[in-house]
Structures are given as structure tokens and as C-alpha cells.
Amino acid sequence: MRSTLCARCRPLAGSTRKQILRSVTQEQRRNESTSTNSEQQEVTQKRKRSVVFSGIQPTGVPHIGNYLGALRQWKRLQDDTETSGSGDRLLFSVVDLHAITVPQDAEVLRLRRREMMAALLAIGLDPDKGSTIFFQSSVPQHTELMWILSCTASMGYLGRMTQWKKKLTEHNKPADVDELAMTKLKLGLFSYPVLQAADILVHRATHVPVGEDQKQHLEFARECATNFNAIYKRILVPPETVTAPYPRVMSLAHPQNKMSKSTPNDRSRILITSPASEIRTRIMGAVTDSLNAVTYEPDTRPGVANLLGLLSQCGPSTSREEGQRLTPQELADQYAGATLKDLKEAVVAAVTKELEGVRERYDDFLHRKGGKWLDEIEAEGAEAARQNAEQTMKLVRHAVGLAPRPS
Numbered sequence: 001m002r003s004t005l006c007a008r009c010r011p012l013a014g015s016t017r018k019q020i021l022r023s024v025t026q027e028q029r030r031n032e033s034t035s036t037n038s039e040q041q042e043v044t045q046k047r048k049r050s051v052v053f054s055g056i057q058p059t060g061v062p063h064i065g066n067y068l069g070a071l072r073q074w075k076r077l078q079d080d081t082e083t084s085g086s087g088d089r090l091l092f093s094v095v096d097l098h099a100i101t102v103p104q105d106a107e108v109l110r111l112r113r114r115e116m117m118a119a120l121l122a123i124g125l126d127p128d129k130g131s132t133i134f135f136q137s138s139v140p141q142h143t144e145l146m147w148i149l150s151c152t153a154s155m156g157y158l159g160r161m162t163q164w165k166k167k168l169t170e171h172n173k174p175a176d177v178d179e180l181a182m183t184k185l186k187l188g189l190f191s192y193p194v195l196q197a198a199d200i201l202v203h204r205a206t207h208v209p210v211g212e213d214q215k216q217h218l219e220f221a222r223e224c225a226t227n228f229n230a231i232y233k234r235i236l237v238p239p240e241t242v243t244a245p246y247p248r249v250m251s252l253a254h255p256q257n258k259m260s261k262s263t264p265n266d267r268s269r270i271l272i273t274s275p276a277s278e279i280r281t282r283i284m285g286a287v288t289d290s291l292n293a294v295t296y297e298p299d300t301r302p303g304v305a306n307l308l309g310l311l312s313q314c315g316p317s318t319s320r321e322e323g324q325r326l327t328p329q330e331l332a333d334q335y336a337g338a339t340l341k342d343l344k345e346a347v348v349a350a351v352t353k354e355l356e357g358v359r360e361r362y363d364d365f366l367h368r369k370g371g372k373w374l375d376e377i378e379a380e381g382a383e384a385a386r387q388n389a390e391q392t393m394k395l396v397r398h399a400v401g402l403a404p405r406p407s
Contacts, residue, residue: 065269071119079129090130152227158191201236201392272359283347293340
């Protein structure tokens with residue numbers, strides 16, 4: 001989730017969705033075969049339908065990389081669930097507690113939370129179509145379960161987390177690492193994977209869409225569930241990781257680097273609310289190279305490869321299968337003999353069409369009823385999320401000894 005949970009997923013749609021759910025069901029059956037009959041019944045009742053959880057940090061309006069890597073997949077999950085009538089539960093959270101692992105200006109954070117909520121609604125997430133959308137901090141069961149999981153989590157495992165190790169050694173010599181860890185880095189940064197695990201486990205999520213950089217955190221969430229279930233009883237559901245096949249969207253100014261809102265150069269990115277004129281300016285000005293031809297060579301021509309990736313993701317579906325698009329290599333073959341200007345023009349048209357209407361809906365949702373409408377939507381989602389999480393916490397509190405058996 002860092003972005004977090006933040007945030008990069010593959011849609012559970014069509015045959016792919018069925019394959020994923022089938023594999024999880026088989027795994028669940030293997031796990032349940034070791035339980036007592038009563039435990040089997042309890043776990044089976046909880047797993048009759050799939051539960052998808054994913055989160056994104058409140059960094060304001062998402063850029064097109066966030067959208068293609070995660071948010072569009074959330075929308076597809078919603079559409080597929082509505083169409084299939086599967087009854088799957090979809091929970092999407094703005095994970096604001098994760099955001100404060102680094103210093104935040106309070107007023108800015110309040111604004112960024114609202115901007116992200118409006119953006120999620122603007123891309124098509126809709127509570128009336130099965131999506132529960134809420135602020136993480138509005139559901140106190142997340143932090144309650146985090147503390148309980150912290151009492152069984154391994155510090156050694158947390159210390160081996162890639163992102164922690166990266167922060168630990170960033171701009172520091174090895175000899176300085178111990179002193180840095182003891183003085184400058186904060187406990188929240190070290191332990192936030194436990195909160196991330198709690199985000200997932202408190203809702204009994206069976207599927208968690210993530211990018212490659214978050215797979216380790218999902219493995220840790222499974223570890224937390226396994227540790228808890230071994231000590232107490234089989235209450236928590238080990239989640240299945242659903243990874244995205246989509247290539248990362250790179251910076252338009254520095255195509256060797258991932259697109260990011262933290263980069264000072266505004267021209268390096270396209271926000272999902274960017275007007276058509278801005279989309280055109282930034283794509284036509286995207287850094288490529290001196291060879292005025294279209295080829296797909298990611299290692300030697302990253303700028304051109306990035307444009308082909310964008311065209312692949314935003315171009316029309318092929319006739320082979322709904323949702324399937326031409327690959328960057330297929331597009332390069334198709335554009336053989338074309339100039340880079342031709343390619344950029346095609347990317348402008350595709351991206352503009354993909355984001356059509358998002359800006360207008362975003363502005364409407366952010367300001368509707370003087371901002372109160374957005375508060376009402378979040379409050380409804382938070383209430384639904386609290387009720388769902390409380391079902392888990394009643395069982396957890398009883399198992400740990402913090403409450404009587406739930407009625």
C-alpha cells in the first residue's frame with residue numbers, strides 16, 4: 001500500500017477471475033481439511049464469497065500510473081461483480097494512517113484525503129454498485145487488530161522487509177545504520193506492515209490486488225494470520241495475492257524512473273484530472289531519443305517503450321477477447337515506418353479518451369453540496385466497513401481473552 005497499500009492490481013474478470021477464485025478455493029479446502037468439524041463450518045461460512053481489499057495513500061489526485069496500475073482494475077472488479085451477481089465484497093480504503101509514517105501538514109492531509117476520495121468516485125467506483133469506500137482512520141478496528149497482531153509478529157521478519165532496509169541504508173553508510181535506526185527512523189515506519197496486515201485481515205479479505213513491490217507485505221500478512229491462528233484458533237483468513245501484469249508507467253521526463261507525484265517536474269506526469277490540452281502538451285513533449293522511428297526496446301529506448309506501453313493500456317480492446325489489448329511489441333510492429341510524432345499523436349488520442357469525463361466528475365464530487373456530499377459518501381462506507389470489521393474483532397477478542405463469546 002504505499003502507496004501503499006497501496007496500491008497495483010489485476011482484475012478478477014472473466015476467465016482470469018474464475019481461475020484465481022478456483023485456485024483459492026482449492027487452497028482453502030486443503031487448509032480446512034486439518035480443522036475440526038466445527039472449525040471447518042465456521043471458516044467455510046466466512047469464505048462463501050470472495051472479499052477483495054485494496055488501499056491507496058492520500059497523495060491527492062492520482063496520476064495515470066496509479067490509475068492504470070490499480071484504480072482501473074478496482075473499477076473492473078466492481079463492474080464484474082455487479083454483472084455476475086457473485087455477491088463478492090469489495091472494500092477500497094484511503095489509507096490515511098499509513099500516510100503519517102512521514103511528517104504531514106494537517107491541513108494538507110485533510111485536503112489530500114478528500115481529493116483521493118473524489119478521484120476514486122470520479123473513475124467510476126460507486127457504493128451503489130457494490131464498492132465500500134472509506135478512510136482507514138474511520139474504522140478503529142484496523143488499529144485494534146494491529147496491536148493484537150503486533151504481539152505475535154516477528155521483529156526479525158519486519159527487519160528484513162525490503163522497504164525498511166531501503167530506508168535504513170538510504171543516504172547512509174553501513175556504519176551509521178544502527179545509530180540512524182535508534183535515533184531518526186520512527187517505530188511507525190518499522191511496524192506499518194503490521195497495520196497493513198491488519199487492514200486486510202480485519203475484513204477477512206480473500207484477494208488483495210498488489211504490485212510486485214508489495215508482494216512481500218502480503219506474504220507478511222499471511223504470516224501474521226498463520227501465527228495468530230496457530231496460537232489461538234482459525235479465525236483470520238490468509239489472503240491470496242493477486243498481482244498485476246501491467247508494466248509500470250514511467251516518467252515522461254526521465255523514462256528510466258517510475259512516474260511519481262513527488263518529482264518536482266510537473267511535466268513528468270499526467271494526472272487523471274489533467275485537461276486535454278495538458279495531456280497533449282506533456283505527451284508531445286515526452287523525452288524519447290534521437291532515432292525518429294518506432295521500435296520496442298525497453299532497455300535502450302525507454303522513452304519510446306513507455307509511450308508504447310501507454311498506448312497499449314489506453315488503446316482499444318482487440319477482437320480476440322474483451323479487455324485484451326495489443327502488446328507494446330505488437331504496436332511497435334504496427335507502427336513500423338511511422339515517426340515518433342505519429343506515435344505521440346496516437347498516445348494523446350488514446351489517453352485523452354481513456355480519461356474522458358474524469359475531470360468533470362471529480363470537480364462535481366469534490367464540491368457537491370459544499371463538500372458535504374463527499375462526507376456523506378465516506379460516512380456510509382465507513383459504517384459498512386466498521387460493521388464488517390467488527391464481525392472479525394468479536395471473534396478475535398474472544399479468542400485472545402479480551403471479551404466473552406460473541407452471541
